[in-house]
Amino acid sequence: MIFGECSNLRRVINIAGIAALPNNATAAAAEVLDVLDRTLRLMQAMAQAAKDGADGMPELWLPICLGNAVVDGDLASASARLPASHAGIWGLAKAFRNEHPELASTVTLDLEEAECSASGLAAQLQYLSKQRAAGLAEPELAARTAKLLVPRLVDSTQRLQNDLGNPSFGSDGMYMVTGGTGALGLLFVDWMVRCGARHFALLSRSGQPPADSKAAFRKLEKQMAKMKGVTFSARKCDIGSGADVLRVTTQVLDEKHVVKGIVHAAGTLADGLIKDGQDRTTLKTVCSAKVDGSLQLHNAADQLDLPLEFMWLFSSVAAMIGSVAQGNYCAANAFMDSMGARRRARNLPAISLQWGPWADVGMAARAGTSEGSIARLDPERGLEAMALVLGAASLLRPAGTLGIARIKWKSLLGQMPKVPPVLSKFGGSSGPKKASAAAAGAVVSADDIKGVVVGVLQDVLEGEGDLDLSTPLMEMGLDSLAGVEFRNRLQASFEGLQLSSTLMFDYPTVPDLVDYIYGQVGPAEDDLAAGGGATLGDVGAMLSIAARRNLEDGAIEHFVEFSVCCFKLLLVEG
Template sequence: AIAQSPIWGLGKTIALEYPDLWGGLVDNPDIAELLAEIGAQDKEGQVAYRDGQRHVARMVKSTVPVSGKASFSSEASYLITGGLGALGIRFARWMVADRGVRNLVLMGRSAPSDEVREILAEMEKTGARVLVMNADVSDQAQMIRLFQEIDASMPPLKGIIHAAGVLDDGVLAQQNIARFEKVMAPKIAGAWNLHTLTRERDLDFFVCFSSIASLMGSAGQANYAAANAFLDTFAHFRHALGLPALGINWGAWADFGLAAEMATQKRDRLAGFGINIIDIDKGTLRLDALMGQSERVQISVSPMDWSRFLQQFPTVPPLLSELTQLSPVAKIAHIKSQLEQAPEEAREGILTDYIRNGIANVLKINPDQLDVQQPLNTMGLDSLMAIELKNRIRMELDIDIPIATLMEDIGILDFSRKIKTQLGETQLDASPSVTSTARPDSEEEMLA
């Protein structure tokens, strides 16, 4: 059911933050099917049963042409929620300057910034009529008034781009209901308000801006992944009703908006994970093409370096197995060799120095500044830094540490002891393990 869909985004993030506790997502099984899944050995993390048939999730490269064009009319009006934000206003300018739109309704909760005011003035100079509305898309009463204003003062509404959204990041151990509600309201209640208030209108398009976080999970963004998972299902829900619908799972955008508000080193860390940023010009071309096609209801657009991205997983997730062919490459980490050759009494000190240097590296400080007794959750590690450290430990020591552990009230010394226990003498004395790396593949992907 559509109301349950946020659980899938949440579950994908739990799998990243608590891999040692996670089993998988199973939709609509009967008792026998559920028992079969519990005993299954194929590592599928996302399974759905329909009429006794087992279905599994896969992302595949899209065959949708990138040369299509959206259909706009100068005699119609178009609504962009989040239209006063950094991304929404740029798409508004594109619709006016490049696609001949003459009537726009841009709504947001806050007053326009100085930059947005300049773009508004620029659009109005071309003869476009832009109605700016301050409203909360999750508030039904406010949305009723907004549509009344559109009907009274604008040409017929023919299309909606739902781009509203907010972030409130933090690993699950730091989250609460209020933070989930804050992030989910514009995505879930907002989409539903737009749907119920326009389902009788003759719209040409209804585009939902979702995120790649809902497809693969995102450590530190469980609320955001859950909210966007609803939008993904919502697009298919509208399509099943015979209503126009398109869901786009965007990656991180360049130069402006949420991606630009990050510190430079945070953006570098995203690239380190294999998630590159979307150029606004290429992103606009993709939006134009996707709005001009009817083959796909949901599609993802994100420049990915799969060889880097897949390094965060012990094995390639089945979801991504169609996107890359892997070849085994022997890789022996220096730290593991050092531990294997060291006597038992020296291993704790080696691990302590290794962890302190790793934390210092992600914090960009001198290791001598770190007190090995200081709790990790007071050192300034954010979720991206924690993922970077987790990935390094996994690649170099061949063990998985839950993200939540890096946010606990535990110091470097105790953390090192925990790793030493997890490694165990048997593993340290074993022969070097073989890991897998993907063939280099860095390009802007459209994934179905």
């Protein structure tokens, strides 16, 4: 479709996400990848059309089927043999909204299975259209029992801290750890040893520890060698291959072990912006461990009737916030969160843990990235948080999705052109953020705008000193990822300002950009003639303007997508 020729369209609806998945794990993983790829290409086409100057871009609606645990028992109604859905679309859409705030709304709608028939879908879409015409602006919704519900992140610190507990693991059980030879996997193996576990099968693609975890592997190997009746073996296994997972698991069982727990810590990154840095290859790279791997682990446990006491799925905080340039990672982890929730709906053990970046271990440490709005987790504090989660297992919500991260909310939300409704309890409002002077109708001078632009630029460049304002922005160190943050934060600073994704090409220097912004938000001629008025500097901090809606039947309610526990860390429960 050529969107530049479709300005008369109000919305584009991609219904691929409501289809049931095949019963075979390998076929299901392939179908998930196909649908994510088609959705990605649709998003890219819309982003390109907007870049090319198409007017009146339509909204993008993305219905899925039973991707979230919204009300008690809803996921138990799923008829599919595999506990899986196209929930990855939910995560991909989060990233797309953050990367392209200039586009019309991208709406995800989670439907019950009965509403995914042709007639049921038509009725739901008509109802949603009516509500949006009446002012409903929520981008994430779920339809359950004839009601629309919206997600909200809420604090549940006190509730989960009531039961700290002392985790322990049986010395007779075998524990399979994917990504087990990596630094993060070994961190948890060492902790589990301290809590009583004695038998481990460490699964990885090579069967060998990578360079950054060889020392930790050798140390733990020597420690285990001093104990009696233990198993500590690294095993070569492609976690995305059903045959490989069944082979290794059967081998473990043939050695007379009883597999009582699975830790799925495998993962990889392939970052890039949706518009031009993602494709089917980068999707497949990330989905192989998260989507294929979790499906194959479930399949092996089911086929071999493993008496599992737990299955820990290591997800990412990216799936919660929609990290820029990690659309594939958001999608893959959102799929895994949903699969964990669907397992729990069948009374099968699962917890999905949305970890933030770790200090010293894990992919962020290995990549050498700097801390941003999400600070690094100290390993010991992360393990303390895990102990807290296990101690409060009986108090978890049905989804069983927990996030553990150190989020600097002011910094994180300050990068966004508006506070996403799901995070509104942490940003004071889910409406557009506007500069105080602009919101009050006061005069904003070119010097005020220059001060804001330079301030945001220095912040994004992490404290660079005096800047040569004649230097092109791209030469200052603004790469594509930092450029998205810079654009979003500038849009958040001025009421009504819209900046295109080609910002750094259209206005390559600070003076060029200031001139453009002044032309968009500066005073009209009659304001200049009147003189006086407050300036941005006079008024001070930004305001959040709350969005309001009036619905005919009051059918919109909140559902808890996640809840948060803070003890200098952030624990997020779904």
